[in-house]
Amino acid sequence: MQKLPEAVQLIEKASMMYLENGTPDTAAMALERAGKLIENVDPEKAVQLYQQTANVFENEERLRQAVELLGKASRLLVRGRRFDEAAISIQKEKNIYKEIENYPTCYKKTIAQVLVHLHRNDYVAAERCVRESYSIPGFNGSEDCAALEQLLEGYDQQDQDQVAEVCNSPLFKYMDNDYAKLGLSLVVRVGSTPGTPRWGQHFLRPRAWQQREWALFLFVCFGFIFFPKSHLGNVWIRTRSPPGVQGGSEGIDTDHQAPQPRDPTVSEESTRTASLPSSFGPYAPLSGMCWSLPL
Helix, strand or coil: CCCHHHHHHHHHHHHHHHHHCCCHHHHHHHHHHHHHHHCCCCHHHHHHHHHHHHHHHHHCCCHHHHHHHHHHHHHHHHHCCCHHHHHHHHHHHHHHHHHCCCHHHHHHHHHHHHHHHHHCCCHHHHHHHHHHHCCCCCCCCCHHHHHHHHHHHHHHCCCHHHHHHHHCCHHHHCCCHHHHHHHHCCCCCCCCCCCCCHHHHHHHCHHHCCHHHHHHHHHHHHHHHHCCHHHHHHCCEEECCCCCCCCCCCCECCCCCCCCCCCCCCCCCCCEEECCCHHHHHHHHHHHCCEECCC
16 A cells, blocks of 8 residues: 555556557556545545546547546545636536536536535626526426526525525435535625625626616616707706805706806816706605716
């Protein structure tokens, strides 16, 4: 056992010779056995050997054997908390399963991806994985899809109870042991950390916007649609003037009133903003919030 690393090196050399002599199957078998020998001693080296074996099988277009070895590498990466590399490895698995049309396993790999990304505190990447999986036949409307949407909703709203409920469901608990542990240990993180642009979700999911900002956005859009530009530019003009100057604190309807004399001390470049008419009834409270218009 003390010379196990040397034995693995010899097996690697032997596999290279097998490849050079045109026997890739034997080379792949040798690399896989080397990975099993050293898995408990040096997991990082075992990951490398499994990935080499998967490449040999993939070059020979034996995709089922290749994806099986990639799965072993992914689980070792998760076990070692190497989540960045695990996310890449799981994506490769998912692509191969999609290529061989094993769609139900693609669903499981999407769950594994989401768990890995959430442990990386990368909500946006987790949501993107689910969104991209809608193109997989049968995913939309499946039990896996519904569970992932519920999980992401709970994580987005920082609802630890909802996250725990999903992760303790049979769908998650009966996954591979390494992924089941990820689900059981998932904790909602409050706030954001470096490298995790949680603010991106505001652009991906409109429901995450603050209600007031969303309401104002819609109100402005409808205002420019239903009111002519000339009307917005010519009526309800409010000019900010120094205290004591007439016309500086009240709206002036220029369509019906004569213009007030301008104070020579106030420059023509004074800021002018358009306020909303009080005739909007229930929307009158919004009239205090003004948008600058180039008049």
